[in-house]
Amino acid sequence: MKKYFFDNPILVISLLLAIGIASTEVSTWISLFAVVMILWKFLSEKKLVRELPKLLAPLLGFFIFLMVYIQYRTLWGQEESTTILLGLAAITIANFSTDRDHQFLVLLGFIIIMIKTIFSIDLIWMGPSMIAFLGLWLSLVTNTRISKFKFIFWHAVKSTPALLLLFFLFPRIVIFQTSKAQKKQAKVGISESLNPGQIGEIAAQSGLAFRAEFVTPIYLSTNELYWRGAVLNLSNNLEWLKGAVDQLPNVRKKFQGQKIQYKIVAEPSSNKIVFTLDALTRIGETNRRIDLYDAGTFRTTAGDDQQLQYLATSILDAPQAVNDDPKNPEQDYLQIPTLPPKTRAWIDQAKAKHKTLQDRLKALQDFFINPKFVYTLSPGRYNDMDEFLFSRYKGFCEHYAASYATMARALGIPARVVIGYQGGLYNTAGGFWKVSQKDAHAWTEIGLSNKWIRVDPTQWVSPLRLNLGGEQFFALSEDDQILFSHTKNWRKDDDLTKYWDVATTIFEDLNYKWTLFLLNYDKETQLSFLKDLSSEWPTAILVIFLIAALIVTLMRRRPTFAGSGLTPISKLMLYIEFKSTQLGIEIKNSTTPINTLGQLENIFEDHNQLISRFKHEYETIVYEEKAGTQPIKKWKKEWSSFFKEKRLKADL
Amino acid sequence: MPTGFGYAFAAVAVVLLILAIGYMNNLLYVFVFLLISMALTSMLTTNKNVELLQLDQLSASLLYANEKNILTATFKNKNNRASIWDIFIKVRLSPDVASQVLSQVKPFSSETLSIQWTPTQRGLTQLPRLHAQSRFPFRLLVAWKYFEKDTQAIIYPQRKGTLSMPQLAGPSAEQEANALVDKDGFFRDYREFQRTDSPSRIAWKKSMKLQKHLVKNFESSGDKKVLIDWATTTSITHPEDRISQIALWIDSCHNTHVSYSLKIKDYQSPYASGLQQYKQLMQKLALLTPAEYQ
Numbered sequence: 001m002k003k004y005f006f007d008n009p010i011l012v013i014s015l016l017l018a019i020g021i022a023s024t025e026v027s028t029w030i031s032l033f034a035v036v037m038i039l040w041k042f043l044s045e046k047k048l049v050r051e052l053p054k055l056l057a058p059l060l061g062f063f064i065f066l067m068v069y070i071q072y073r074t075l076w077g078q079e080e081s082t083t084i085l086l087g088l089a090a091i092t093i094a095n096f097s098t099d100r101d102h103q104f105l106v107l108l109g110f111i112i113i114m115i116k117t118i119f120s121i122d123l124i125w126m127g128p129s130m131i132a133f134l135g136l137w138l139s140l141v142t143n144t145r146i147s148k149f150k151f152i153f154w155h156a157v158k159s160t161p162a163l164l165l166l167f168f169l170f171p172r173i174v175i176f177q178t179s180k181a182q183k184k185q186a187k188v189g190i191s192e193s194l195n196p197g198q199i200g201e202i203a204a205q206s207g208l209a210f211r212a213e214f215v216t217p218i219y220l221s222t223n224e225l226y227w228r229g230a231v232l233n234l235s236n237n238l239e240w241l242k243g244a245v246d247q248l249p250n251v252r253k254k255f256q257g258q259k260i261q262y263k264i265v266a267e268p269s270s271n272k273i274v275f276t277l278d279a280l281t282r283i284g285e286t287n288r289r290i291d292l293y294d295a296g297t298f299r300t301t302a303g304d305d306q307q308l309q310y311l312a313t314s315i316l317d318a319p320q321a322v323n324d325d326p327k328n329p330e331q332d333y334l335q336i337p338t339l340p341p342k343t344r345a346w347i348d349q350a351k352a353k354h355k356t357l358q359d360r361l362k363a364l365q366d367f368f369i370n371p372k373f374v375y376t377l378s379p380g381r382y383n384d385m386d387e388f389l390f391s392r393y394k395g396f397c398e399h400y401a402a403s404y405a406t407m408a409r410a411l412g413i414p415a416r417v418v419i420g421y422q423g424g425l426y427n428t429a430g431g432f433w434k435v436s437q438k439d440a441h442a443w444t445e446i447g448l449s450n451k452w453i454r455v456d457p458t459q460w461v462s463p464l465r466l467n468l469g470g471e472q473f474f475a476l477s478e479d480d481q482i483l484f485s486h487t488k489n490w491r492k493d494d495d496l497t498k499y500w501d502v503a504t505t506i507f508e509d510l511n512y513k514w515t516l517f518l519l520n521y522d523k524e525t526q527l528s529f530l531k532d533l534s535s536e537w538p539t540a541i542l543v544i545f546l547i548a549a550l551i552v553t554l555m556r557r558r559p560t561f562a563g564s565g566l567t568p569i570s571k572l573m574l575y576i577e578f579k580s581t582q583l584g585i586e587i588k589n590s591t592t593p594i595n596t597l598g599q600l601e602n603i604f605e606d607h608n609q610l611i612s613r614f615k616h617e618y619e620t621i622v623y624e625e626k627a628g629t630q631p632i633k634k635w636k637k638e639w640s641s642f643f644k645e646k647r648l649k650a651d652l
Numbered sequence: 653m654p655t656g657f658g659y660a661f662a663a664v665a666v667v668l669l670i671l672a673i674g675y676m677n678n679l680l681y682v683f684v685f686l687l688i689s690m691a692l693t694s695m696l697t698t699n700k701n702v703e704l705l706q707l708d709q710l711s712a713s714l715l716y717a718n719e720k721n722i723l724t725a726t727f728k729n730k731n732n733r734a735s736i737w738d739i740f741i742k743v744r745l746s747p748d749v750a751s752q753v754l755s756q757v758k759p760f761s762s763e764t765l766s767i768q769w770t771p772t773q774r775g776l777t778q779l780p781r782l783h784a785q786s787r788f789p790f791r792l793l794v795a796w797k798y799f800e801k802d803t804q805a806i807i808y809p810q811r812k813g814t815l816s817m818p819q820l821a822g823p824s825a826e827q828e829a830n831a832l833v834d835k836d837g838f839f840r841d842y843r844e845f846q847r848t849d850s851p852s853r854i855a856w857k858k859s860m861k862l863q864k865h866l867v868k869n870f871e872s873s874g875d876k877k878v879l880i881d882w883a884t885t886t887s888i889t890h891p892e893d894r895i896s897q898i899a900l901w902i903d904s905c906h907n908t909h910v911s912y913s914l915k916i917k918d919y920q921s922p923y924a925s926g927l928q929q930y931k932q933l934m935q936k937l938a939l940l941t942p943a944e945y946q
Contacts, residue, residue, distance in 0.1 A: 103791070107660060107661065107664050110664060110668070110687060114684065117683060118680065133686070137690060140790040141790065143738050143755060143788070146737060151789070155693055155789070156686075159686065159689035161689075162689035163686050166688065167682060173673060518678040518679050521678050571732075574758070574759065574760045575760055577760075577761070578762070581728075582728075
């Protein structure tokens with residue numbers, strides 16, 4: 001019998017959800033292809049267009065493989081296989097006509113949902129993924145009388161003990177490491193160079209960069225959090241490059257001051273940069289290797305699809321000594337390119353006017369504290385320093401940091417650009433900072449009195465950005481960002497955003513804990529968990545017994561709720577009907593309970609009293625909705641002995 | 653046992669488990685183990701679904717060899733909590749027959765099904781084993797159960813041959829020979845067309861009106877008597893075919909309400925009509941041994 005795809009709404013919704021979730025990871029063309037195929041199927045099932053010819057399916061399949069090969073130059077890899085799977089699903093939908101197609105689509109759907117987990121373990125995908133997952137199961141239940149949603153809910157609940165046992169006890173063996181094809185498009189994130197517009201591009205994204213949780217109880221405000229990533233030494237006016245980076249032995253640095261310890265869980269990134277606060281003394285408890293490089297920066301060996309976590313210790317207000325660095329401050333931090341004419345003229349004038357470094361720094365600061373300067377995410381595309389400093393006055397943090405550092409060097413002050421993240425959003429529910437791509441930032445460090453001092457020119461242009469953090473600042477309209485940029489602390493508040501903030505805070509906290517749990521349950525954790533379990537064997541036995549009892553209890557539950565909505569008297573009526581049929585009395589499905597009892601009255605004249613009493617009771621309880629004359633248990637007893645007696649008579 | 657879909661599902665689960673191990677991805681583990689545990693739970697559900705079903709009664713009225721007969725089976729669900737879903741039932745080893753479906757048997761309830769059965773031999777035999785199978789809920793696995801009732805039934809011979817009876821020699825034969833004598837009697841009522849009736853006997857007007865095939869029943873005239881004699885079937889070579897021919901004539905006589913008798917060698921039954929005569933003579937044929945007709 002021919003089956004119609006759109007006749008099974010549960011399958012349609014679940015599959016579309018699965019395809020939608022996975023399509024966020026692949027190119028747009030495959031999503032468009034899927035939309036066209038599904039639309040075609042919809043129209044053909046409505047008899048508005050012809051069905052897709054069966055012969056076209058292999059051709060379309062070949063087309064998908066060809067397109068994937070053209071785009072990626074390989075068929076092997078996460079994005080490649082996801083694209084192929086989505087294409088196959090779309091073609092199967094277009095040719096859907098049998099039960100086998102349904103089953104094939106369900107299996108494809110399962111694979112698509114699970115492949116998504118390789119791309120992201122974020123809790124936000126769990127909801128839709130789980131709905132699609134259970135929906136695919138549900139689509140396989142064909143019985144129309146069954147209460148499907150309750151059925152699948154209880155089926156999932158019954159499966160939970162087995163899931164827990166498997167998850168916690170299945171050995172986390174490492175047989176092989178699945179080859180991870182390099183992503184053709186690196187994830188958005190900080191890189192080790194700076195071009196005008198580059199940080200702005202990152203800050204326009206909303207993805208998570210990392211979460212930071214302070215182990216040391218300390219209150220830090222947003223504008224104190226500068227998460228250093230890469231240090232750039234080579235100036236080309238508004239463009240900066242990192243230059244040669246030397247790997248150093250992991251020596252524990254000694255700084256004087258208050259130690260603060262914090263845990264960082266960073267999202268996968270292709271650039272291997274490790275983010276820490278200033279004056280890092282120690283880094284450890286990491287799940288991947290981390291190496292120290294010069295200028296107090298770190299790199300990891302984690303793959304671009306692996307999350308990184310580490311515990312770091314920094315000292316507050318302990319700037320790094322310039323001579324700690326293997327570079328020669330005079331050579332490496334004073335190098336400047338040929339300056340554009342207006343900048344050159346300004347530098348020459350400042351140099352002539354101000355003889356000390358302090359005065360020159362003050363003059364530089366005064367230059368930037370100019371109301372004409374505007375802090376904006378979209379300053380326009382240009383990379384001429386003169387244009388920025390003397391005509392446009394519009395720039396993002398990288399414009400200010402790059403030009404400040406270049407000008408400082410021109411004035412004879414060692415300077416470098418640091419890129420990383422500034423601020424974050426504190427999660428009050430979980431007590432951690434969520435640092436997103438919106439917090440991407442660039443600032444400078446200048447070498448004064450053998451110390452690297454942080455100078456952030458953005459603070460003179462838009463202090464609000466530093467006080468609020470990127471996420472809250474960029475949530476303002478562009479006009480408000482400019483209008484209130486010089487305000488120290490300002491935020492538009494209304495009830496709606498308050499509730500939204502509470503909801504997002506709680507969700508973020510859950511998401512963080514979820515990520516930590518998923519990341520931390522590795523082979524070592526499992527072994528230690530089992531060791532703990534074996535040393536606490538009475539508890540372990542109790543836990544196993546409880547799980548077994550839970551499984552048995554759940555399995556004893558009926559698969560559906562066929563009688564769960566029944567009142568005790570209705571259940572008793574079902575019992576009476578059943579026992580009557582056992583005695584050979586034919587009771588039709590259409591017969592009402594009262595008529596059934598009437599039928600029994602006629603048959604069993606000798607027990608008329610019990611039957612007529614119960615008939616009256618039934619009417620009172622069910623129809624008049626009043627209390628009965630005696631408990632149902634008592635009635636059940638009476639009916640039970642009645643049927644026993646009748647059965648005996650029948651046997652005789 | 654897994655179905656074809658079940659095997660494909662298992663293959664997918666194994667591939668995904670290998671992926672989870674390879675990627676060391678705990679979220680992938682969560683989904684794979686949920687997939688596996690859902691399948692394990694469905695295994696128990698499928699098994700329990702069939703296990704709860706019980707055959708209460710199995711009966712049939714008249715059964716004929718090599719003809720499609722209907723058995724009436726009553727199944728019950730003794731469980732007071734769980735419903736039974738999607739059970740496919742048919743007589744064991746009958747691949748050409750479509751299964752009957754019990755889509756739901758509520759707790760403490762019974763359901764009756766009509767199941768097709770085609771026995772291959774006449775005689776006394778045990779009612780067949782019923783095969784019940786279910787792929788509920790996800791069609792990943794199939795569980796089955798056989799039901800057997802220790803009840804014996806007589807299978808009448810197949811009704812096969814020609815309706816018209818040969819003319820017998822002798823003075824009384826002419827009077828007795830025509831099996832289709834009913835039209836000489838008075839019209840009594842209508843009844844539904846049966847496969848042994850000649851299509852020419854269909855009362856078309858009435859059939860059109862009631863949208864089913866009907867034939868007229870006539871009061872048999874008391875003096876119409878038919879002798880069905882084994883000797884008249886000598887032209888048929890195979891004894892079983894001869895028995896089938898006799899069975900057809902008996903059936904025809906019974907349908908036309910004439911008084912009839914069966915004569916096989918030295919045995920002759922008294923002339924009579926009605927269900928008792930029919931059953932008696934058909935039973936005689938069902939249990940007929942070579943010694944009785946050779």
